[in-house]
Amino acid sequence: MGVGRRMKKQGPPLPLDEFKVPKKRKRDFGPEPRGKKRKASENVKPPTTSRPTNGTNGSEPKETIKGIVGNGKITHQEQIRQAAAKPGARKRIVSLDYVSDDDRAEIIGSGTESPEEGYMSGALMDDVELDELPAGEGPIIEEAKEKLSENESSANELPEDSSGLSDSDPDSDPSVYDSDDQQPRGMFSEDEDDSDAEEKLTAANIEGLSRKLAEQQDAEAANAQAELQDAALQTNIAGDGDLLSDSDPTKTPHIAPDLQLLRARLTETIRILSTPTLLSSSPHSRSTLLSRLTSDICAYYGYTPFLATKLLKLFPPAEAFAFFESNETPRPLVIRTNTLRTSRRDLATALINRGVVLEPVGKWSKTGLQIFESAVPLGATPEYLAGKYILQAASSFLPVMALAPQENERILDMAAAPGGKTTYISALMKNTGCIFANDANKSRSKALIGNIHRLGARNTIVCSHDARHFPKVIGGFDRVLLDAPCSGTGVIAKDPSVKTNKTETDFLRLPHLQKQLLLAAIDSVDHGSRTGGYIVYSTCSVTVEENENVVQYALSRRPNVKLVDTGLTFGVEGFRAFEGKMFDEGMKLTRRYYPHKYNLDGFFVSKFRKTGPSPKAAARGDALTSGVVGGVTTNGTADVNGDGQDPPPIQNEDGQAPAEESNPFGPFDSSEDERWIQRARRTRLKKKGINPKAGRSRAVNGDANGAANQLQKNN
Numbered sequence: 081m082g083v084g085r086r087m088k089k090q091g092p093p094l095p096l097d098e099f100k101v102p103k104k105r106k107r108d109f110g111p112e113p114r115g116k117k118r119k120a121s122e123n124v125k126p127p128t129t130s131r132p133t134n135g136t137n138g139s140e141p142k143e144t145i146k147g148i149v150g151n152g153k154i155t156h157q158e159q160i161r162q163a164a165a166k167p168g169a170r171k172r173i174v175s176l177d178y179v180s181d182d183d184r185a186e187i188i189g190s191g192t193e194s195p196e197e198g199y200m201s202g203a204l205m206d207d208v209e210l211d212e213l214p215a216g217e218g219p220i221i222e223e224a225k226e227k228l229s230e231n232e233s234s235a236n237e238l239p240e241d242s243s244g245l246s247d248s249d250p251d252s253d254p255s256v257y258d259s260d261d262q263q264p265r266g267m268f269s270e271d272e273d274d275s276d277a278e279e280k281l282t283a284a285n286i287e288g289l290s291r292k293l294a295e296q297q298d299a300e301a302a303n304a305q306a307e308l309q310d311a312a313l314q315t316n317i318a319g320d321g322d323l324l325s326d327s328d329p330t331k332t333p334h335i336a337p338d339l340q341l342l343r344a345r346l347t348e349t350i351r352i353l354s355t356p357t358l359l360s361s362s363p364h365s366r367s368t369l370l371s372r373l374t375s376d377i378c379a380y381y382g383y384t385p386f387l388a389t390k391l392l393k394l395f396p397p398a399e400a401f402a403f404f405e406s407n408e409t410p411r412p413l414v415i416r417t418n419t420l421r422t423s424r425r426d427l428a429t430a431l432i433n434r435g436v437v438l439e440p441v442g443k444w445s446k447t448g449l450q451i452f453e454s455a456v457p458l459g460a461t462p463e464y465l466a467g468k469y470i471l472q473a474a475s476s477f478l479p480v481m482a483l484a485p486q487e488n489e490r491i492l493d494m495a496a497a498p499g500g501k502t503t504y505i506s507a508l509m510k511n512t513g514c515i516f517a518n519d520a521n522k523s524r525s526k527a528l529i530g531n532i533h534r535l536g537a538r539n540t541i542v543c544s545h546d547a548r549h550f551p552k553v554i555g556g557f558d559r560v561l562l563d564a565p566c567s568g569t570g571v572i573a574k575d576p577s578v579k580t581n582k583t584e585t586d587f588l589r590l591p592h593l594q595k596q597l598l599l600a601a602i603d604s605v606d607h608g609s610r611t612g613g614y615i616v617y618s619t620c621s622v623t624v625e626e627n628e629n630v631v632q633y634a635l636s637r638r639p640n641v642k643l644v645d646t647g648l649t650f651g652v653e654g655f656r657a658f659e660g661k662m663f664d665e666g667m668k669l670t671r672r673y674y675p676h677k678y679n680l681d682g683f684f685v686s687k688f689r690k691t692g693p694s695p696k697a698a699a700r701g702d703a704l705t706s707g708v709v710g711g712v713t714t715n716g717t718a719d720v721n722g723d724g725q726d727p728p729p730i731q732n733e734d735g736q737a738p739a740e741e742s743n744p745f746g747p748f749d750s751s752e753d754e755r756w757i758q759r760a761r762r763t764r765l766k767k768k769g770i771n772p773k774a775g776r777s778r779a780v781n782g783d784a785n786g787a788a789n790q791l792q793k794n795n
């Protein structure tokens with residue numbers, strides 16, 4: 081696995097650089113000119129720069145020890161001492177913060193001589209600078225430093241055959257030259273002849289020489305002009321030097337745009353748009369520049385004008401550029417520890433021993449591990465097959481963290497497949513209570529079932545309904561998660577087809593569905609829940625239509641909910657106003673996540689608290705007829721009844737249990753259920769050595785509490 085920009089830490093960012101405008105795309109400019117010489121050390125990949133250190137965006141490499149997880153709790157100093165004392169080890173010291181605060185442990189690396197393996201396999205904590213170590217560790221640290229510098233210097237010395245080229249073949253590898261070196265002068269070199277010739281110059285031949293020079297210059301100028309014309313022909317970009325000239329390099333069909341020039345123009349347009357003084361003095365109007373920016377974004381990154389325009393509206397120009405740029409690089413690979421089966425520390429140990437290089441995803445998550453390198457396929461390790469982890473984008477943790485499910489609650493995951501969030505909910509509930517994991521798509525539900533089994537989530541019931549019909553199916557939940565189907569504009573790095581396949585219809589159809597689903601989610605919650613009464617609405621899209629608009633719609637149709645704090649420690653506030661439209665004040669409690677800010681997929685998370693019962697029509701369990709039909713409300717205002725009751729868990733439109741034919745899971749037969757309940761009760765009593773009939777006879781004889789009292793005593 082390559083290591084690069086994508087390996088930045090995930091989570092709260094460092095302050096943005098000025099404009100956060102990324103550097104030029106790397107282009108292959110061909111071999112370096114021969115005159116440019118580099119140090120031998122430049123040719124060697126520095127052993128410790130391939131992984132950025134915690135939160136530093138990889139700016140400064142630090143020395144750590146390739147690690148294994150220690151078994152017991154040892155002090156930090158002890159860890160460092162052991163690490164430094166390890167003979168022959170490549171000295172790289174790390175400490176651990178991936179473990180929870182109450183279970184802090186240490187990781188010490190076993191050594192590796194290989195400069196390529198300069199990172200600790202599974203560097204699970206911020207690296208510790210040798211220079212920063214506490215007093216008393218001096219000699220050990222010095223020894224460590226010595227070894228380190230030995231390793232460093234040996235890494236920087238080019239072995240003779242390291243490039244496959246000998247010193248006698250410098251032309252083949254110009255990178256081994258130092259810029260301060262003198263070019264070797266042969267005893268009979270041509271240079272020597274030249275200098276002789278210079279010495280022999282006389283007034284008579286100066287004129288001839290200068291004429292020759294002039295001819296050479298003319299020839300070079302002609303060549304350069306020909307090259308320019310050739311380039312302009314190929315790219316259709318006028319070579320007049322005015323980046324913002326009216327010619328449009330993106331518009332001529334069948335000709336590839338010059339990406340370098342496009343990028344230069346993009347940055348220049350953004351610079352002008354972001355600087356009021358430049359904008360006022362520019363010959364081009366703001367709208368001209370904006371439309372130029374849009375067309376250049378489309379040409380450079382491959383978006384449809386429709387989507388580029390939509391996304392550009394979300395950010396100031398410079399930030400929009402950073403957003404588009406971050407969509408070109410994948411997000412880091414992350415796994416979530418399944419705490420139903422293992423701890424993060426044990427999982428990290430096991431994976432490190434398999435050659436996986438990893439690190440905690442960030443202080444904000446106690447279960448995520450960011451993978452830097454892996455010698456094994458992560459979807460096929462014994463740990464994976466044993467359900468000890470799931471491959472899951474870090475952004476997907478956020479809605480579940482906002483939901484904050486409690487033990488023994490009843491939770492509905494309305495759109496659950498393939499189950500990343502369901503299984504996380506289950507783990508947080510420690511397999512207690514009950515989760516209804518629903519997804520309308522039956523084939524996706526297979527993956528949901530697979531994950532539930534693999535990860536050992538035993539408190540989960542899988543169902544496959546159109547979630548808009550909840551709570552007709554079942555209601556009265558303590559919490560509902562609606563991770564809604566969406567356009568995916570937050571995950572373009574993962575699915576670049578979004579750039580071109582989303583149309584205006586999608587941004588009408590999807591919000592319509594999302595609104596229906598959100599109303600159904602609200603109506604499925606028991607507002608009187610003693611522990612909950614919460615709804616989390618999330619999407620992996622960044623558009624306002626699918627987020628703030630949907631939330632605002634729900635607030636207007638369901639005055640019995642209000643927005644509350646998500647509890648998430650980072651994230652950009654949702655829009656309070658957009659394109660002249662004002663949103664609810666609580667919208668600032670919603671959270672937006674952007675790839676360019678957090679190195680996470682784009683995401684939106686909002687959390688509602690239900691404060692009163694839902695309208696009667698909604699209580700009958702069909703959001704389609706309780707506020708939204710064809711995107712238009714039928715009743716104008718929300719009809720909140722004042723009886724203080726939420727809908728009972730299962731009922732039909734007429735308040736009866738669903739009829740057999742309309743219930744895909746068979747009839748809801750309460751007498752049949754009663755039979756099973758009694759049978760389970762008898763078995764339980766028998767197990768405790770209690771005669772179940774004794775209770776019944778006492779009940780018959782007037783002791784109503786009979787067996788129940790006996791059971792309670794035994795408990």
Ligand SMILES: C[S@@+](CC[C@H](N)C(=O)[O-])C[C@H]1O[C@@H](n2cnc3c(N)ncnc32)[C@H](O)[C@@H]1O
Nearest residue numbers: 495496497498499500501520521546547563565
């Ligand atoms: C964003 S994905 C859910 C991802 C899931 N929460 C997870 O973490 O693995 C959206 C899901 O909504 C489902 N879906 C779409 N329309 C639905 C509907 N009307 N009712 C229920 N589920 C629906 C899709 O099948 C899809 O699996």
